[in-house]
Amino acid sequence: MSAEEIFEKLKKSVIGGKRKDVAALCTEGKGAGIAGKDLLTKGLLPGMEEVGRRFRCEEFYIPEVLVAARAMHAGLEILRDELEKQPAAQVGKVVIGTVEGDLHDIGKNLVAMMFTGAGFEVVDLGIDVPANRFVEAAKERGAQAVAMSALLTTTMVNMEKVVAELRKAQFKGKIIIGGAPVTKEFADKIGADLYAADASEGAESLRAAMAAA
Amino acid sequence: MGRLRLLACEVFKREFDAVLAGSDRDIEVTYVAQGLHDERAGTMAQHLQGHIDACKPGEYCAILLGYGLCNNGIAGLRARHTPLVVARAHDCITWFLGSRERYDKIFKEAPGSYYLTSGWIETARRSLESLPTRLSGADTKSDTYLDFVKRFGEDNAQFLMETMGAWKKKYGRMVFINLKVGDTERYRDYAKEQASEREMEYQELAGSLRLFGGLVDGPPWNEEEYLVVPAGHEIHPSYDEQVVVARRPTSAA
Known part of the structure; x- marks a missing residue:
C-alpha cells in the first residue's frame, strides 16, 4: 500500500x-x-x-x-x-475537569481525547473538581490552559468561581469552557477566554488561541 | 379570572391533575412527551413554541409552562401576545421538592442522587434502562445495546454502554420523592427494587405540590418563585439564583 x-x-x-x-x-x-x-x-x-x-x-x-x-x-x-x-509536536499542556457538584464525564472525556488528538498534553482531574484543585493543578503542572465542563445548569455556575480563583492566582493561560448548558454569553459573563460548542471545536479553538498567544 | 392554558411535561401529569382536581379554574391542559430535552438543542423549545403560537390573542389570560429550565430546553421561548409563566427551577426536581432552596440544600448534601417519582416512573422508566446494575453490568438485552451492536459492532457497543453509562455508576443514592399521587405503593417498591439491584442507597423524601398549585392559582404569581414573561419577551437563563429571566429578543423572528 x-x-x-x-x-x-x-x-x-x-x-x-x-x-x-x-x-x-x-x-x-x-x-x-x-x-x-x-x-x-x-x-x-x-x-x-x-x-x-x-x-x-x-x-x-x-x-x-x-x-x-x-x-x-x-x-x-x-x-x-x-x-x-x-x-515540537506538543502544542501545550491543558488541565481539564468537570466542575464541583457535577459527576458527568462523557463530554469531558471526549474533549480530553480531542485535545490529545490535537497534540496537547492533557492532565485530567476527573469529575466533581473543586476550584482550588484546578488552580493547584494548573500551577504545579505548568499548564497553558484550563478546560472546564458542566452538564447541569445547577453546576455550571461553579465555573465562575474557578475563573475568579485562577485570575486571583495570576494564571496567565487560556480558560476554555463547554458543556450542554454552557453558552458563549455565559463564557463572556464569567470572563472565560474561550467557549466551545462541541469537542472538536474546543480542540480547534484552543489550538488557534495558543498559536496566536 | 380568565381562562388559562397549561403546557406541561408528562412527568408532571399526576401532580397537575391532583391540584387541578381541587381547583375551580378554567384551564386547558396539554401534557407534552417527556425526553424532549434529550433531543438536539432547540427541539424542545421549537415544539413548545408551536403550542404557544397556536394560542389566539385574547383566548387565555396566561400560558403556564409546567417546565424547568431543563437543560436550556425552554431557553428562547417567546411570549407573543399572551404572557408566559414558568417556575424558577433548573429541572423537575425543584418542582417535586417544592422549592429551589430545598433542592439546593439536598443537592449539595449528595450530588450523586438519582430521583424518582411515581409519575416519572410511569412515563420515563425507560431512561433507567441504561443505568447499569452492578450485578449484571450494562444490560446486554437493552434496545440501546442491540442498536449499538448493529451500528458499530459488539466491541464498540460494549465500550459505548460502559462509557455512556459510566457517570451513573457515581450515583450512589436513589431517592423516591413521594408526592402522594398515582400508585405510590407500587412505585415505591419499584424504586426500592431498582436501588437494590444497583446497590444504591435508597431514600424516600416527602414531595410537595406547592409549586404546582401556585402556578395554576395565579394571577398574581410570586415573582420570587415564578417568572412572568410579558408579551414580546423571551425566556433566557440568568446564570444565577433567579434561574430564568425575561428579555426583549435581540433578533426578530
Whole structure:
C-alpha cells in the first residue's frame, strides 16, 4: 500500500470507528517507514476533523464521535513512542475537569481525547473538581490552559468561581469552557477566554488561541 | 379570572391533575412527551413554541409552562401576545421538592442522587434502562445495546454502554420523592427494587405540590418563585439564583 493509500484508509477507519483497522494501519505505516507525525496529521487527524464536521451537521451523534475518538486513540497508542520523541509536536499542556457538584464525564472525556488528538498534553482531574484543585493543578503542572465542563445548569455556575480563583492566582493561560448548558454569553459573563460548542471545536479553538498567544 | 392554558411535561401529569382536581379554574391542559430535552438543542423549545403560537390573542389570560429550565430546553421561548409563566427551577426536581432552596440544600448534601417519582416512573422508566446494575453490568438485552451492536459492532457497543453509562455508576443514592399521587405503593417498591439491584442507597423524601398549585392559582404569581414573561419577551437563563429571566429578543423572528 502506498503512503497515500494508508492515509486515506486511516481516515476512513477513524470515521467508521474501526479501532483494530486503525491500529493495524498505523503498524503497517510505521513498518513501511512512514513518519508517525505524517500518520497523525495526514490520516488520524483529518479523519477526526471529518467526524467533527459531521457532528456539527448533525450527521453524527455522540456514539459515532465516541467510537471514532476511541479508534483514533488506538492509532495514537501505536505512534506514541515516536511522537513523544518530538516535543515540537506538543502544542501545550491543558488541565481539564468537570466542575464541583457535577459527576458527568462523557463530554469531558471526549474533549480530553480531542485535545490529545490535537497534540496537547492533557492532565485530567476527573469529575466533581473543586476550584482550588484546578488552580493547584494548573500551577504545579505548568499548564497553558484550563478546560472546564458542566452538564447541569445547577453546576455550571461553579465555573465562575474557578475563573475568579485562577485570575486571583495570576494564571496567565487560556480558560476554555463547554458543556450542554454552557453558552458563549455565559463564557463572556464569567470572563472565560474561550467557549466551545462541541469537542472538536474546543480542540480547534484552543489550538488557534495558543498559536496566536 | 380568565381562562388559562397549561403546557406541561408528562412527568408532571399526576401532580397537575391532583391540584387541578381541587381547583375551580378554567384551564386547558396539554401534557407534552417527556425526553424532549434529550433531543438536539432547540427541539424542545421549537415544539413548545408551536403550542404557544397556536394560542389566539385574547383566548387565555396566561400560558403556564409546567417546565424547568431543563437543560436550556425552554431557553428562547417567546411570549407573543399572551404572557408566559414558568417556575424558577433548573429541572423537575425543584418542582417535586417544592422549592429551589430545598433542592439546593439536598443537592449539595449528595450530588450523586438519582430521583424518582411515581409519575416519572410511569412515563420515563425507560431512561433507567441504561443505568447499569452492578450485578449484571450494562444490560446486554437493552434496545440501546442491540442498536449499538448493529451500528458499530459488539466491541464498540460494549465500550459505548460502559462509557455512556459510566457517570451513573457515581450515583450512589436513589431517592423516591413521594408526592402522594398515582400508585405510590407500587412505585415505591419499584424504586426500592431498582436501588437494590444497583446497590444504591435508597431514600424516600416527602414531595410537595406547592409549586404546582401556585402556578395554576395565579394571577398574581410570586415573582420570587415564578417568572412572568410579558408579551414580546423571551425566556433566557440568568446564570444565577433567579434561574430564568425575561428579555426583549435581540433578533426578530
